[in-house]
Amino acid sequence: MASDPTRFVIIGNGAAGTYAAEQLRKDDAAAEIVMIDDEKYTLYNRVSLPRYLRGVLLEQRVTVRDMEWHVKNRIDLRLETGGAPKRFARKGRGGSSPSSGTDL
Numbered sequence: 001m002a003s004d005p006t007r008f009v010i011i012g013n014g015a016a017g018t019y020a021a022e023q024l025r026k027d028d029a030a031a032e033i034v035m036i037d038d039e040k041y042t043l044y045n046r047v048s049l050p051r052y053l054r055g056v057l058l059e060q061r062v063t064v065r066d067m068e069w070h071v072k073n074r075i076d077l078r079l080e081t082g083g084a085p086k087r088f089a090r091k092g093r094g095g096s097s098p099s100s101g102t103d104l
């Protein structure tokens with residue numbers, strides 16, 4: 001009998017979160033990976049921000065991982081979540097929904 005896939009929820013799609021998700025996918029092809037972030041952008045290079053804001057770099061040169069990469073690697077990225085959930089709801093197991101933030 002097949003067991004349920006392991007589910008990971010990562011808060012923050014900065015370098016730490018994104019590379020953690022990447023490694024989890026390499027280690028477990030079947031895992032369910034959800035990553036949430038307050039921001040509206042996929043991973044970008046923070047170090048390049050000053051040059052981007054001065055107009056020296058284009059947005060494409062600052063973006064490290066685009067949405068296509070997340071889709072291809074089956075990482076369910078949810079942006080602009082409005083803060084981390086207060087409570088995590090377990091779908092189908094009678095858990096309650098969070099009072100604010102994302103329903104996980």
Ligand SMILES: Cc1cc2nc3c(=O)[nH]c(=O)nc-3n(C[C@H](O)[C@H](O)[C@H](O)COP(=O)(O)OP(=O)(O)OC[C@H]3O[C@@H](n4cnc5c(N)ncnc54)[C@H](O)[C@@H]3O)c2cc1C
Pocket residue numbers: 011012013014015016017036037038039046047048049050081082083084
């Ligand atoms: C201009 C600039 C220059 C830098 N130069 C260097 C350098 O030369 N060398 C160096 O080593 N480092 C440098 N840094 C720092 C480097 O960018 C950070 O160390 C690195 O980004 C940290 O990555 P992180 O994933 O740990 O955190 P972050 O990049 O801060 O990512 C965390 C993410 O989590 C999200 N988040 C946090 N809390 C929540 C929540 N409750 N709900 C939803 N989302 C949440 C945030 O929106 C964010 O996107 C620089 C940073 C800047 C801004």
